Amino acid sequence: MSALLEIEGLTARLPVEGELRPVLHDVSLSIGEGEALGLVGESGSGKSMTARAVARLLPAGAETVGAIRFDGSDVLGLRGTALRRYREQVAVIFQDPRAHVNPVRRIGDFMTETLRLQGVARGEAAARAARALRDVGIDDGERRLDQYPHELSGGLLQRVMIATVLLGEPRLVLADEPTTALDVTTQAEVMAILDELRRDRGLALLFITHDLELAAAVCDRTAVMYAGQIVETRAASLLDTDPLHPYTASLAAARPDVAAGVHRLAAIPGRPVSAFEAPAGCAFAPRCALAQDRCRDGRPALEALDDGEVRCWRAQELRGRVAHAIRGTERLHV
Amino acid sequence: MSEPVLEARGLRKEYGELVAVDDVDLRVPEGGSLAIVGESGSGKTTVARLIVGLSAPTAGTIIACGRDRSAPARSARERRRRGREVQIVFQDPYSSLDPRKTAEQALDEVLRLHRGGSRAERAERVRELAELVGLDERQARALPRALSGGQRQRIAIARALAAEPRLVILDESVAALDVSIQAQILNLLADIRERTGVSYVLISHDLAVVRQITDEAIVMYRGRVVERGPTARILDAPEHEYTQLLRASVPRPGWRPVRRPRPQTEGATA
Numbered sequence: 001m002s003a004l005l006e007i008e009g010l011t012a013r014l015p016v017e018g019e020l021r022p023v024l025h026d027v028s029l030s031i032g033e034g035e036a037l038g039l040v041g042e043s044g045s046g047k048s049m050t051a052r053a054v055a056r057l058l059p060a061g062a063e064t065v066g067a068i069r070f071d072g073s074d075v076l077g078l079r080g081t082a083l084r085r086y087r088e089q090v091a092v093i094f095q096d097p098r099a100h101v102n103p104v105r106r107i108g109d110f111m112t113e114t115l116r117l118q119g120v121a122r123g124e125a126a127a128r129a130a131r132a133l134r135d136v137g138i139d140d141g142e143r144r145l146d147q148y149p150h151e152l153s154g155g156l157l158q159r160v161m162i163a164t165v166l167l168g169e170p171r172l173v174l175a176d177e178p179t180t181a182l183d184v185t186t187q188a189e190v191m192a193i194l195d196e197l198r199r200d201r202g203l204a205l206l207f208i209t210h211d212l213e214l215a216a217a218v219c220d221r222t223a224v225m226y227a228g229q230i231v232e233t234r235a236a237s238l239l240d241t242d243p244l245h246p247y248t249a250s251l252a253a254a255r256p257d258v259a260a261g262v263h264r265l266a267a268i269p270g271r272p273v274s275a276f277e278a279p280a281g282c283a284f285a286p287r288c289a290l291a292q293d294r295c296r297d298g299r300p301a302l303e304a305l306d307d308g309e310v311r312c313w314r315a316q317e318l319r320g321r322v323a324h325a326i327r328g329t330e331r332l333h334v
Numbered sequence: 335m336s337e338p339v340l341e342a343r344g345l346r347k348e349y350g351e352l353v354a355v356d357d358v359d360l361r362v363p364e365g366g367s368l369a370i371v372g373e374s375g376s377g378k379t380t381v382a383r384l385i386v387g388l389s390a391p392t393a394g395t396i397i398a399c400g401r402d403r404s405a406p407a408r409s410a411r412e413r414r415r416r417g418r419e420v421q422i423v424f425q426d427p428y429s430s431l432d433p434r435k436t437a438e439q440a441l442d443e444v445l446r447l448h449r450g451g452s453r454a455e456r457a458e459r460v461r462e463l464a465e466l467v468g469l470d471e472r473q474a475r476a477l478p479r480a481l482s483g484g485q486r487q488r489i490a491i492a493r494a495l496a497a498e499p500r501l502v503i504l505d506e507s508v509a510a511l512d513v514s515i516q517a518q519i520l521n522l523l524a525d526i527r528e529r530t531g532v533s534y535v536l537i538s539h540d541l542a543v544v545r546q547i548t549d550e551a552i553v554m555y556r557g558r559v560v561e562r563g564p565t566a567r568i569l570d571a572p573e574h575e576y577t578q579l580l581r582a583s584v585p586r587p588g589w590r591p592v593r594r595p596r597p598q599t600e601g602a603t604a
Binding site: 042043137154183184185186187188189191192193195210211213214216217218240241250251254255256257258259260261262264265266267268269271272287 | 373374482483484485512513514515516517518520521524539540541542543545546547565566569570579580581582583584585586587589590591592593594
């Protein structure tokens with residue numbers, strides 16, 4: 001499989017209060033043409049920073065080491081026209097659509113801005129925008145184009161965002177928690193639309209979410225991040241039944257289940273840490289039910305295992321029984 | 335059956351033309367836990383505000399701990415008594431705590447207002463409360479800005495419990511938390527109910543959370559209750575088409591998102 005997007009050993013540091021703090025550590029992943037990759041993690045895990053690095057939206061003063069390649073060419077060094085061309089091929093859908101539209105401009109102006117800049121005539125641009133709205137299930141597109149963002153619900157506005165992004169005919173879509181602010185029934189609908197259009201058009205997708213099940217539903221593979229590192233990448237369908245990393249298994253076990261209440265949830269002790277707080281050794285070791293002494297000594301590398309990749313000293317030894325081992329350790333913790 | 339901690343009948347709230355809550359009945363037995371499930375705009379948070387007394391119902395009665403609180407409190411004393419009986423924990427621990435008060439100070443303030451006692455007695459109770467919610471000494475003396483979201487939510491829960499209420503309204507209280515922290519707080523809430531016999535009304539859109547910490551549930555849609563019953567039954571065999579849609583929309587292993595029509599149940603209008 002030829003990779004459309006390749007991230008290799010990406011480490012990023014951001015200036016915070018006069019010092020550079022690490023936010024990403026040695027992140028490597030790839031997305032094939034037309035492939036959907038889920039990026040799952042808790043707050044501070046670096047999943048949004050990874051997307052921002054790919055979109056070239058890291059804050060000013062950020063320092064990066066490693067490489068990002070799109071279609072084989074370097075992304076981090078792009079400037080001017082080349083950067084603009086790159087951004088036409090890589091589109092971003094954010095969590096809060098309301099924060100990314102101009103509230104005093106009509107939906108139509110917002111949607112056709114890029115087309116108009118490219119020299120498409122006004123009437124033609126509007127017709128294309130209305131068609132794009134129809135594709136995301138908004139039938140009265142012409143009327144919507146004349147409305148302002150505040151007249152649309154969150155779910156409708158997010159569909160406008162998806163339509164707008166697809167108008168630019170990108171090859172890769174970065175979706176950063178696009179449904180987190182939406183109601184669960186609206187989430188299902190928006191995800192169905194995004195998934196369908198992506199498959200129809202053969203777009204690659206980097207889907208960022210905190211929800212393992214949601215990622216599994218729309219992605220081919222899922223990468224799990226913790227403390228600025230990828231701890232596991234695996235076929236989405238296997239992540240639930242046969243995770244490679246104790247963190248993935250712990251996360252799945254900690255989530256309440258809609259199909260059955262349990263007396264106590266298998267909570268993970270402590271709290272998620274950011275890259276700059278990560279201890280020496282495995283970043284998850286202080287919270288890991290399966291950690292041993294060696295886990296605290298050195299930082300494990302991301303290594304291939306069973307068609308996936310995992311960053312865990314005990315991965316070989318625990319192979320095939322991580323989920324079982326985690327469930328067996330259920331520690332009582334409040 | 336013992337007297338319920340909370341009983342509301344025919345609750346209605348209008349905002350101008352809009353009917354946010356229409357003919358809602360609910361009942362929470364002593365030590366019980368009731369979920370109010372629904373999406374944004376369903377009226378669930380308005381119901382919570384009516385119960386706590388943050389706004390007054392247009393019609394209907396609310397009886398908490400045996401006393402009617404349908405009309406606004408007439409005196410400071412009455413208001414304080416209502417505050418003592420029913421407390422609320424909001425969704426966002428970043429905006430619900432006074433940024434200038436440490437956890438100890440925030441708890442002490444509630445104790446002074448509602449429970450009294452000497453300085454030493456209050457300090458002892460603050461220690462007990464901090465321990466109950468799993469805050470260590472350093473965290474109890476820190477300002478909110480030095481604490482994580484999960485730690486702040488523990489303070490908000492401790493503060494709600496400081497008044498020794500018989501009912502706590504949990505308004506999406508775990509929705510903003512990371513999965514690993516959410517599990518800790520859900521366990522904590524279950525423990526506290528077991529230990530103190532406090533009752534909960536959980537306002538939530540998250541059906542898995544609802545299943546984990548409530549016994550009974552009502553499902554609201556466009557201001558009305560469309561289904562009620564034991565939480566397990568509602569989630570295993572939902573009867574109303576809206577509840578069925580809600581249940582079918584929850585991501586789970588093997589789930590695929592699909593476009594589905596929403597039920598055309600008439601919305602409430604004045």
